[in-house]
Amino acid sequence: MKKILFVSSEVFPLMKTGGLGDISSSLPAALHSFGQEVRVLTPAYADALATLRKVREISIAPAGNRLRLVESENPETSVPIWLLVHPDFSDRPGNPYLAPDGRPWYDNAERFAFLARAAVDIALDRAGLNWRPDVVHCNDWQTGLIPPLLGTEQARPATVFTVHNMAYQGVFPYDVFKKLGLPAHLWAPDALEFYNQMSFIKGGLVFADRINTVSPTYAEEIQTEEFGCGLQGLLRERRDRLQGIINGIDDVTWNPAQDPLIAATYDVATIERKAMNKAALRTALGLQEKAEIPLVAVVGRLVQQKGIDLIIDALPELLEMQIQLAILGTGDALYEQQLQQAARRHPGDIGVRISYDESLAHQAEAGADMFLMPSRFEPCGLNQMYSQRYGTVPIVRRVGGLADTVEDANPTNVALGRASGVVFHEPSAAALAQAVRRAVALYRDPPTWQRIQRTAMEKDFSWRQSARHYVDLYTLAIGDCRLSRPPSLRVATSS
């Protein structure tokens, strides 16, 4: 049994802007069920505090200041959770990273440096909590300062840094580095310095005992110029400490057989009941009732990563194919406007909801026939896994975690009963349209289609395998931590 401090800037259902929130809920729960002792640390955002029932407030004393933690448990999973109270988190409702004008909060560096410092004091048992972890598991740039700050300590826990997305790096001007009062040796190209700026994510990538990403393919991709976002060289240097572990899903929340958010529950034996969900989804999005027309869903952040522009460019061709589209998301204003405009032009065939709506996301997974995810890059992706579980055939680009979780319906895979979706390669509207055309042809062949749906629904996307890989990763990190001198000292002597 290991003691793990899991630090994340969002934890479902307290806060979620994307897959990180889901994973920060479901992975600790899986580790907990495997007998690991997990505590989650996350900011006490205003919206998160409102969600909690059972709370105990405690004062901790990191860095000489008294701070407040709310001690509670995740309402979905019962995993113990500490929420760090500070007005910069707790007095701001809404998105944790962005101000109402859509731009990053002006003080994000200070806010997440504060989270890191509290994590370090808890990790070293200096906060009076009487608990000392073996491993601190950090997630994404918001936690990137934890490994370098721990690095200067002699008796420290091991550190694991998980990259959920290389494209978000937490880069700030040098002035911010000075303002944060970080140790001077961290201003170096083999520490936090990144082209004369300060990079939070580099803290994790340089100093963590072990690094992982959320799929094996993405772990390879980020070592290349195309996907490495400028950090490919560093990742190649540390490749012996880097691996990919595919995300699992919360298979209780995302289970069509017992999902309270959908119109009709179903499983692989009662898949015909999916039709009721299709009717409900059409109604919800104002789509026309048309027999035998496949309904294609898109749910996600409307950003370049997700290939939304490819969908917009492909719309004229897609509409010729006799399909309907159900789109749910929020993101770049331009994509939001273009999609809404398309919906106005094609009422009844394109339904667009610009909002963040957990229930509608479940209804889209249950009601659609196909799920479109043409991502430019995708560290893992959860929706394609939810789709397969719901018998909703994913159409995805062969990239990152999409490549690792969807088996293309080519004739061989179909014959072998392995096909679970449609996979295409080129990041172009033409290739996307071609893939949808292929999916529609398969849909018109019901025995083949139902076989693909069954294969998809029977795949195991639970945490059973992956959580064990994390336990092994923690063991490796603990070994590396014992063997190594503090990495910061290595940096100090080599620069």
Ligand code: ADP
């Ligand atoms: P990413 O983390 O890059 O956004 P993932 O596929 O890993 O992508 O996870 C996205 C998660 O966020 C899924 O659970 C998805 O259902 C959810 N989600 C994204 N946008 C919305 C939305 N507008 N409404 C409801 N859920 C959403």
Ligand code: GLC
């Ligand atoms: C990120 C990635 C997504 C991944 C999620 C959870 O937001 O964009 O691909 O599934 O993190 O790891």
